Amino acid sequence: MATGILSDLNEAQCEAVTTAADVVQVLAPPGSGKTKTLTARVAYLLAERRLKPWNIIVCTFTVKAANEMKERITKFVGHECAKQLKLGTFHSVALRYLKQYGQHIGLGKDFGIADSSDSKAIVKRIIKKNDYSIDAGGARGRISTQKAKGIDNEQFSRKAKNVEQQEFARIYQEYEETLKASNLLDYDDLLLRCCLLLRTEPACVSNVEALLIDEYQDTNNIQYDLMGLFAQHRNVITIVGDPDQSIYGFRSAEIKNLTRMKQQWPDTLTINLEENYRSSGAILHAAQHIIEQDESRPPKKLQATHTYGQRPVLRKLPSAAAEADWLVAELKRIQALSGDLLQPNDFAVLLRSAALSRAIETALGREGVPYRMIGGLRFFDRAEVKLLVDYLRVVDAPGNNEAVERIINVPPRRVGEGTVKGLHEEARLKGVSLWSLVLDVVQGRCKPTTKVTPATQTGLAKFVDVILSAQKKLASVAAENHLKRKFPDEYEARWTNVEELLAQTIEASDPQRLIAMVDDGALPSIEGLERRTESVSENALSLFLANVTLATAGAEKTEQDGEKAQQLTISTIHGAKGLEWPVVFIPACYDGSIPHSRADDNDEERRLLYVGMTRAQALLYLSTPLRNSQREEASMSTFLAQPGVASFFEEHGPSIAAADVRALAKTLRRDCPSDDAIAESKKTLERDEDNYWPLTGEEPFEERAKWDHSKSGNAAWSFRDTRPVAVFS
Numbered sequence: 186m187a188t189g190i191l192s193d194l195n196e197a198q199c200e201a202v203t204t205a206a207d208v209v210q211v212l213a214p215p216g217s218g219k220t221k222t223l224t225a226r227v228a229y230l231l232a233e234r235r236l237k238p239w240n241i242i243v244c245t246f247t248v249k250a251a252n253e254m255k256e257r258i259t260k261f262v263g264h265e266c267a268k269q270l271k272l273g274t275f276h277s278v279a280l281r282y283l284k285q286y287g288q289h290i291g292l293g294k295d296f297g298i299a300d301s302s303d304s305k306a307i308v309k310r311i312i313k314k315n316d317y318s319i320d321a322g323g324a325r326g327r328i329s330t331q332k333a334k335g336i337d338n339e340q341f342s343r344k345a346k347n348v349e350q351q352e353f354a355r356i357y358q359e360y361e362e363t364l365k366a367s368n369l370l371d372y373d374d375l376l377l378r379c380c381l382l383l384r385t386e387p388a389c390v391s392n393v394e395a396l397l398i399d400e401y402q403d404t405n406n407i408q409y410d411l412m413g414l415f416a417q418h419r420n421v422i423t424i425v426g427d428p429d430q431s432i433y434g435f436r437s438a439e440i441k442n443l444t445r446m447k448q449q450w451p452d453t454l455t456i457n458l459e460e461n462y463r464s465s466g467a468i469l470h471a472a473q474h475i476i477e478q479d480e481s482r483p484p485k486k487l488q489a490t491h492t493y494g495q496r497p498v499l500r501k502l503p504s505a506a507a508e509a510d511w512l513v514a515e516l517k518r519i520q521a522l523s524g525d526l527l528q529p530n531d532f533a534v535l536l537r538s539a540a541l542s543r544a545i546e547t548a549l550g551r552e553g554v555p556y557r558m559i560g561g562l563r564f565f566d567r568a569e570v571k572l573l574v575d576y577l578r579v580v581d582a583p584g585n586n587e588a589v590e591r592i593i594n595v596p597p598r599r600v601g602e603g604t605v606k607g608l609h610e611e612a613r614l615k616g617v618s619l620w621s622l623v624l625d626v627v628q629g630r631c632k633p634t635t636k637v638t639p640a641t642q643t644g645l646a647k648f649v650d651v652i653l654s655a656q657k658k659l660a661s662v663a664a665e666n667h668l669k670r671k672f673p674d675e676y677e678a679r680w681t682n683v684e685e686l687l688a689q690t691i692e693a694s695d696p697q698r699l700i701a702m703v704d705d706g707a708l709p710s711i712e713g714l715e716r717r718t719e720s721v722s723e724n725a726l727s728l729f730l731a732n733v734t735l736a737t738a739g740a741e742k743t744e745q746d747g748e749k750a751q752q753l754t755i756s757t758i759h760g761a762k763g764l765e766w767p768v769v770f771i772p773a774c775y776d777g778s779i780p781h782s783r784a785d786d787n788d789e790e791r792r793l794l795y796v797g798m799t800r801a802q803a804l805l806y807l808s809t810p811l812r813n814s815q816r817e818e819a820s821m822s823t824f825l826a827q828p829g830v831a832s833f834f835e836e837h838g839p840s841i842a843a844a845d846v847r848a849l850a851k852t853l854r855r856d857c858p859s860d861d862a863i864a865e866s867k868k869t870l871e872r873d874e875d876n877y878w879p880l881t882g883e884e885p886f887e888e889r890a891k892w893d894h895s896k897s898g899n900a901a902w903s904f905r906d907t908r909p910v911a912v913f914s
């Protein structure tokens with residue numbers, strides 16, 4: 186047996202890892218070791234059953250989760266073996282099959298991917314052009330829902346009854362035509378086309394010996410189909426999941442897929458795991474209480490293996506700014522009390538929506554606490570990076586009308602919006618791409634019906650020039666000059682981002698390296714850009730761009746250096762699925778945020794809170810401002826305002842004595858700092874007391890932290906509120 190695959194697994198986990206059953210379902214609560222079991226099974230199949238890594242498909246939902254799984258597997262079987270697994274998000278695995286075998290369904294290798302902003306822009310334009318009354322965001326979501334259900338535009342069109350549905354059917358149809366004309370696939374298409382491919386050409390997956398899926402509760406119908414198709418030759422499937430953590434209903438995830446699987450494969454072996462290895466008893470107790478508010482849910486056993494520990498904190502603060510200040514002060518306090526056992530890496534701030542991060546980011550920035558964001562505003566969303574990516578897209582595949590439209594007048598080339606729209610429409614009618622029409626106009630092969638002034642003609646010529654020459658040497662020059670003009674002060678910082686991206690692009694010139702990057706779902710930053718001057722091969726660039734788009738969808742920036750650097754994590758709760766941290770803060774727990782005002786399934790919102798709470802290992806903080814970011818009154822989330830909930834929480838952060846630090850070190854399997862070191866780091870708190878909690882000055886509220894030596898000789902912590910805020914009113 187490869188070292189230690191089974192050594193720290195319990196009996197039920199061992200059974201799931203080693204069973205000879207073909208189809209296995211592990212349904213179990215958070216922290217019970219499902220992912221650990223799944224990765225151990227992969228290692229077991231490789232080491233004991235001697236399956237070849239390239240014949241094993243492992244799917245999960247986020248890029249970050251995929252990376253963590255890969256890391257865990259690598260520990261057992263080594264990097265060389267692990268990197269050959271087909272492991273990634275559903276979308277990235279589908280992408281690989283499409284790039285490799287897409288020709289069987291008439292797909293060239295050069296297709297691009299429309300990211301969510303591309304898709305939305307296309308829908309918006311269609312709506313505007315036809316003067317429809319439908320909301321663009323809503324229509325885009327609806328297209329995605331139809332696709333997720335496997336209903337294409339023709340099917341929808343046939344069934345459309347009323348005027349509203351017929352209008353939507355036309356948008357859907359035109360959207361599909363636009364994608365086709367630009368040689369683009371959207372995210373849903375990746376999965377749909379992969380299904381089509383595997384149906385048309387089953388031989389593509391004839392070598393697949395095992396399929397394993399994490400977070401199965403969040404699969405939708407297409408992913409279910411894809412699962413069957415990946416495994417069509419052997420039906421060897423292991424899935425792990427937890428119905429209580431189903432949080433993607435809003436994206437058509439089907440919890441029914443659990444029972445559907447058992448109907449399709451009646452011999453499915455079901456294994457339950459009942460021990461929680463992640464969280465303290467107190468955290469589990471509180472989380473359990475929240476999820477049990479859903480009375481339709483069957484009761485489940487869940488046993489804590491850790492001690493009861495500190496009760497989670499539930500706190501009200503006067504404003505979002507005060508909440509952020511409190512959070513950062515508490516973080517520093519806990520770090521100091523733990524004798525620096527807890528470092529920024531151990532803390533996560535989980536948010537219902539990315540838009541809530543601003544106050545937290547400001548407070549962290551002011552206090553100099555380094556942080557990384559996952560599932561929020563990402564590297565590839567930054568304006569300067571997006572611009573360069575668009576240039577690269579056009580260089581790579583000029584048929585991408587959406588990208589052409591975005592950059593044709595950036596930097597300004599006197600090509601007005603009206604002209605671009607006119608040319609675009611003209612191109613559409615002619616059945617050619619915007620780029621090829623522009624090229625014809627510039628090179629005198631065609632006289633457009635759209636009015637093109639001499640100044641515009643010059644501008645278009647400049648654009649064509651840039652792209653043609655950039656096709657030889659990438660698109661850095663135009664972007665750099667534009668950035669210099671547009672952001673004179675921040676130019677350097679922004680250009681660093683561009684360089685980082687460029688470095689990655691150049692790294693992508695090595696196809697082997699690129700495939701590894703695609704597999705990793707990560708695009709590492711590379712130092713020493715100057716030293717690397719090789720040009721990028723065409724195919725590598727197109728794969729790279731596909732992966733950029735997926736990395737954006739996968740919702741995160743994976744920072745290569747960040748792995749080592751100490752940084753707090755800010756994430757959406759959705760993006761934190763499957764992950765864990767010693768200390769978790771969930772701010773902005775107010776009605777309208779969680780449950781979200783636009784969510785239509787309250788039970789799903791509750792499960793979301795449950796997912797967030799169960800990410801915490803040792804300490805958990807929930808809080809709400811009494812005014813939201815728009816300064817409107819906010820009240821505590823209904824999930825937390827239920828009778829009885831308060832008894833599971835404390836108002837104040839815990840006073841952590843030396844004995845607590847020792848217990849914490851044991852739980853986290855780390856060396857405990859000496860008592861002297863703990864005492865020393867506590868002193869920094871006393872010294873900083875006066876400046877400890879900078880207030881924004883905007884609130885009449887003043888809350889100062891103060892040492893309270895009165896308690897049992899231990900320096901315990903308490904807060905003196907000059908205007909106390911009721912916590913459980």
Ligand code: ATP
Nearest residue numbers: 193194195214215216217218219220221462463763
């Ligand atoms: P989630 O539902 O949140 O994804 P999960 O069921 O996948 O949770 P894991 O992430 O696999 O849970 O495990 C949670 C933690 O418990 C991890 O730190 C893991 O290493 C630890 N763990 C799991 N099983 C055991 C075990 N048998 N002994 C010791 N630690 C374990």
Ligand code: MG
Nearest residue numbers: 219220221763
């Ligand atoms: Mg997991």
